[in-house]
Amino acid sequence: MSSEELDIKPEELLDFDYDPPQKDWMDPSVAFRKGTYCYSAAPKNLEYLGLPNPRDWQPHDKDWKLPPDWKETILDGMKDRLSKFRSFQLFMDICVRCGACADKCHFFIGSGDPKNMPVLRAELMRSVYRNDFTAAGKILGKLAGGRELTEEVLKEWFYYFYQCTECRRCSVFCPYGIDTAEITMMARELLNLVGCNINWALEPVANCQRTGNHLGIQPHTFKDSLEFFQDEIEDITGIKVNLPINKKGADVLFVVPSGDYFADPGTFTLMGYLMLFHEIGLDYTWSTYASEGGNFGLFNSHELIKRLNAKIYLEAKRLGVKWILGGECGHMWRVVNQYMDTMNGPADFLEEPVSPITGTKFENAKSTKMVHICEFTADLMQHNKLKLDPSRNDSLRVTFHDSCNPSRAMGILEEPRYVLRNVCKHFYEMPENTIREQTYCCAGGAGLGTDENMEMRMRGGLPRGNAVRHVQMKHDVNRLACICAIDRATLIPLVDYWAPGVEVTGVHELVGNALVMKGEKERELSMRGDPLNEMEDDEDV
Amino acid sequence: MNALYALFAVVALMLLAFLGVSTADLNVLFGAIVPYAAVSVFLIGVSYRVLKWATVPVPFRITTVCGQEKSLPWIKSSPLESPHNGVYAALRMALEVLAFRSLFRNTRISLAPDEKSIGGKRIVYSSNFFLWLGALAFHYCFLIILLRHFRFFTEPVVFFVPLLQDLDGFFQVGVPGVYMTGLIFVAAVGYLLLRRFSNPQVRYISLAADYFPLFLLLGIAGSGILMRYFFKVDVVKVKELMMGLIGFHPVVPDGIGSLFYIHLFLVCVLVAYFPFSKLVHMAGIFLSPTRNMANDNRAHRHINPWNYPVDVHTYEDWEEEFKDKLIAAGLPLDKG
Ligand code: HEM
Ligand code: SF4
Ligand code: SF4
Numbered sequence: 001m002s003s004e005e006l007d008i009k010p011e012e013l014l015d016f017d018y019d020p021p022q023k024d025w026m027d028p029s030v031a032f033r034k035g036t037y038c039y040s041a042a043p044k045n046l047e048y049l050g051l052p053n054p055r056d057w058q059p060h061d062k063d064w065k066l067p068p069d070w071k072e073t074i075l076d077g078m079k080d081r082l083s084k085f086r087s088f089q090l091f092m093d094i095c096v097r098c099g100a101c102a103d104k105c106h107f108f109i110g111s112g113d114p115k116n117m118p119v120l121r122a123e124l125m126r127s128v129y130r131n132d133f134t135a136a137g138k139i140l141g142k143l144a145g146g147r148e149l150t151e152e153v154l155k156e157w158f159y160y161f162y163q164c165t166e167c168r169r170c171s172v173f174c175p176y177g178i179d180t181a182e183i184t185m186m187a188r189e190l191l192n193l194v195g196c197n198i199n200w201a202l203e204p205v206a207n208c209q210r211t212g213n214h215l216g217i218q219p220h221t222f223k224d225s226l227e228f229f230q231d232e233i234e235d236i237t238g239i240k241v242n243l244p245i246n247k248k249g250a251d252v253l254f255v256v257p258s259g260d261y262f263a264d265p266g267t268f269t270l271m272g273y274l275m276l277f278h279e280i281g282l283d284y285t286w287s288t289y290a291s292e293g294g295n296f297g298l299f300n301s302h303e304l305i306k307r308l309n310a311k312i313y314l315e316a317k318r319l320g321v322k323w324i325l326g327g328e329c330g331h332m333w334r335v336v337n338q339y340m341d342t343m344n345g346p347a348d349f350l351e352e353p354v355s356p357i358t359g360t361k362f363e364n365a366k367s368t369k370m371v372h373i374c375e376f377t378a379d380l381m382q383h384n385k386l387k388l389d390p391s392r393n394d395s396l397r398v399t400f401h402d403s404c405n406p407s408r409a410m411g412i413l414e415e416p417r418y419v420l421r422n423v424c425k426h427f428y429e430m431p432e433n434t435i436r437e438q439t440y441c442c443a444g445g446a447g448l449g450t451d452e453n454m455e456m457r458m459r460g461g462l463p464r465g466n467a468v469r470h471v472q473m474k475h476d477v478n479r480l481a482c483i484c485a486i487d488r489a490t491l492i493p494l495v496d497y498w499a500p501g502v503e504v505t506g507v508h509e510l511v512g513n514a515l516v517m518k519g520e521k522e523r524e525l526s527m528r529g530d531p532l533n534e535m536e537d538d539e540d541v
Numbered sequence: 542m543n544a545l546y547a548l549f550a551v552v553a554l555m556l557l558a559f560l561g562v563s564t565a566d567l568n569v570l571f572g573a574i575v576p577y578a579a580v581s582v583f584l585i586g587v588s589y590r591v592l593k594w595a596t597v598p599v600p601f602r603i604t605t606v607c608g609q610e611k612s613l614p615w616i617k618s619s620p621l622e623s624p625h626n627g628v629y630a631a632l633r634m635a636l637e638v639l640a641f642r643s644l645f646r647n648t649r650i651s652l653a654p655d656e657k658s659i660g661g662k663r664i665v666y667s668s669n670f671f672l673w674l675g676a677l678a679f680h681y682c683f684l685i686i687l688l689r690h691f692r693f694f695t696e697p698v699v700f701f702v703p704l705l706q707d708l709d710g711f712f713q714v715g716v717p718g719v720y721m722t723g724l725i726f727v728a729a730v731g732y733l734l735l736r737r738f739s740n741p742q743v744r745y746i747s748l749a750a751d752y753f754p755l756f757l758l759l760g761i762a763g764s765g766i767l768m769r770y771f772f773k774v775d776v777v778k779v780k781e782l783m784m785g786l787i788g789f790h791p792v793v794p795d796g797i798g799s800l801f802y803i804h805l806f807l808v809c810v811l812v813a814y815f816p817f818s819k820l821v822h823m824a825g826i827f828l829s830p831t832r833n834m835a836n837d838n839r840a841h842r843h844i845n846p847w848n849y850p851v852d853v854h855t856y857e858d859w860e861e862e863f864k865d866k867l868i869a870a871g872l873p874l875d876k877g
Contacts, residue, residue, distance in 0.1 A: 010660030014652065020745035050852070084847060086597040087830045093590075094825035097751050099743040100672060103650045109664060114745055123746065136817055143546065145748040171605040175637065175644045176822055177831035179605060209854050211863075219863050220870035246872055288872060289856050303851055310853040318856055318875070338603055342843045364612045365839040375612055382615060411610030411623040411836055418616070433648060433666045437607040437622065466663045473657050498659050
């Protein structure tokens with residue numbers, strides 16, 4: 001299903017208000033309405049990963065086939081995590097319910113459902129915490145805001161904690177930095193303990209554990225795909241770019257999210273990388289074992305993050321590279337920036353990253369030894385190492401969507417903008433409440449980007465969609481650039497719904513267009529194979 | 542409903558103190574025992590809370606980044622929004638604590654008709670710094686009022702008290718001079734309370750535990766204002782009582798007036814309630830991992846004390862599994 005097939009028209013979707021219902025939120029109730037939740041994980045995926053309680057079930061079933069001691073398991077799991085994560089313990093204790101975060105969540109903004117206010121999402125769990133882990137709650141119960149953990153409450157957890165994309169926007173506005181994403185991560189870990197997983201978040205993990213990437217692409221197919229892009233590039237530029245795979249002793253290991261070699265428009269970005277590396281003569285390698293930079297473990301549990309992420313350092317060591325370069329991906333960079341070194345480091349077998357072309361030391365990455373492609377490319381551009389013809393992107397009027405994780409879990413805001421300004425002449429920002437640290441989610445992150453969840457995705461996509469529409473009307477913007485593979489999949493239906501006519505693009509796709517390569521033939525086609533200066537021209541005639 | 546429970550609780554507490562002192566003659570209980578008990582509960586409770594938080598590890602560096610990180614030297618970073626070292630993280634925290642930086646960002650959204658937008662409506666953002674202003678006014682007035690009370694706790698009176706009194710009573714109105722902080726305090730707490738009633742979302746999420754401290758604070762401020770401007774109590778005796786308490790030689794002078802005991806009792810309740818409620822946010826904010834950590838993960842390794850080994854699909858096993866595919870694709874094998 002694409003958003004066009006979503007049989008709710010935008011007018012109908014917007015037919016709601018923000019007034020909460022009469023009913024007290026403490027009474028648990030969820031209706032699993034089609035289009036607003038994700039399906040359960042297939043038992044084979046749980047089995048492959050050795051996770052508890054694999055079985056056939058669906059959230060809309062009455063009987064969830066929970067293990068008999070499910071409640072104990074969850075409460076024990078909570079206790080365990082309260083003693084392991086200060087964030088969790090503290091965030092359970094200090095919220096003052098000021099409501100500053102309330103209207104900062106895209107899912108609340110697009111649905112009006114009060115339980116999508118970050119504070120109330122967190123209260124769904126906090127109420128159980130108060131009931132079972134605080135003196136006041138044990139004595140006063142409901143009067144102290146306590147709620148017993150019942151099956152209804154568990155179902156509510158499932159519904160609303162798989163209706164949070166862990167985007168951390170709420171955390172920016174909270175006076176104490178309470179990060180509802182952190183609470184969601186705990187909730188999902190707890191749900192996972194009793195087998196309440198969603199397939200879109202878990203199947204990629206099982207695939208990745210086995211084959212090395214989320215999509216389950218095996219080494220021969222991986223190589224075929226890259227060779228296909230090599231041919232495409234040759235058609236466009238006349239140059240056969242080099243394609244080093246599993247090359248021992250290369251300077252740099254390059255890791256990308258698998259979406260980039262699987263589907264458009266990520267593939268165009270990947271072609272951009274291939275051309276760039278060829279042009280600057282980078283001694284690098286792809287890997288078929290570490291063929292995934294993304295990490296859907298993040299959307300399930302900390303343990304699964306670590307299991308998948310381990311491959312990157314293992315492969316860097318096996319291949320004997322000096323450092324690692326990472327492609328455009330959002331949640332991958334949350335993992336690289338906030339978890340990788342802690343979980344699987346120290347990477348003392350690698351060297352502190354230095355650009356072999358410019359000699360720049362990437363001091364900010366001297367411990368993880370992993371550099372973001374936008375940092376790398378921005379540095380090349382600043383040193384004038386690339387010959388660029390931005391006029392090749394003249395038919396594009398570009399805006400930039402900051403992805404949640406690169407902005408709020410890393411802070412890479414300027415580099416992609418610098419790159420964009422160097423490769424295209426028409427660049428326009430969306431309104432300031434919707435970009436940089438205040439950026440809005442694509443509403444399909446954290447494993448929720450599946451078709452059965454389309455209504456909720458379009459609801460959550462409203463604030464981003466509005467902002468794109470705004471620059472579309474004001475500046476004729478026709479391209480939405482981003483540095484995230486999930487975005488490159490989820491923003492497409494979003495803009496089709498809320499800002500039709502805009503296309504989604506990776507930043508390095510535009511670099512590929514603008515890059516003047518030594519010995520190339522006269523460029524007539526864009527990375528997409530469209531005639532260069534007529535792309536999308538006749539759209540608004 | 543939740544608000545009513547809270548209001549009842551506060552009124553009941555006031556009555557308790559009033560009846561206790563005026564009919565049952567429990568001055569010693571309310572003038573000495575309760576204050577000592579309350580302060581003990583506060584000290585033990587807050588220490589317990591803070592120690593409990595502090596002993597829970599911070600496994601990952603999960604800074605919420607609100608600005609450009611420090612990366613390439615020619616890219617301007619925002620060290621206060623994305624601190625790259627401990628000093629800037631401390632400054633960021635100082636801004637949060639002293640100026641409520643994050644709350645200052647607050648905006649309000651609404652869905653307004655807009656013909657150019659798909660679906661005919663769009664999200665509009667309006668500035669909304671009243672919460673910030675109200676919260677800031679309330680907290681600073683609270684602080685100043687607290688400090689002004691040191692005239693009862695110190696002999697000779699500490700230097701800052703007259704200073705604050707002068708500043709605070711700058712606009713001399715009436716006799717005795719009206720302190721601005723007292724009025725602003727009531728207005729600010731009143732606003733915070735009103736907001737809880739009038740903002741539908743905030744009303745929806747509010748628990749009894751959210752109304753209770755606000756009513757309590759209004760009770761404290763109200764009784765204080767009454768004492769100062771309307772029903773005078775014997776300030777000299779109050780000071781005698783306080784100095785006695787502080788010197789651990791409690792004396793409970795006669796004839797202070799029950800209004801004072803109501804005031805004191807409500808303060809004691811607030812103090813004792815503090816560690817078991819959301820009011821501990823005062824201590825908690827300093828420990829908040831998303832705010833008190835530098836965003837320097839890639840430059841300095843953060844250690845997780847309970848990091849444990851996990852099941853990884855190693856390269857060797859992986860190669861074994863995909864051997865045929867690797868050979869067919871002409872990719873090199875490690876195990877020849
Ligand atoms: C480091 C010191 C403190 C900081 C940074 C701080 C910060 C905040 C912030 C940002 C809010 C949210 C705004 C609001 O809900 O109005 C708040 C609420 C509140 N604070 Fe504090 N606070 C501190 C100390 C205290 C202390 C010592 C008290 C003692 C009574 C206190 C009592 C309250 C109350 C009752 C509220 C809730 C107001 C409401 O319900 O709307 N705070 N605080
Ligand atoms: S902004 Fe923070 S303190 Fe306020 S309600 Fe939200 S989570 Fe709680
Ligand atoms: S993390 Fe994002 S999706 Fe989750 S509650 Fe906060 S704003 Fe909403």
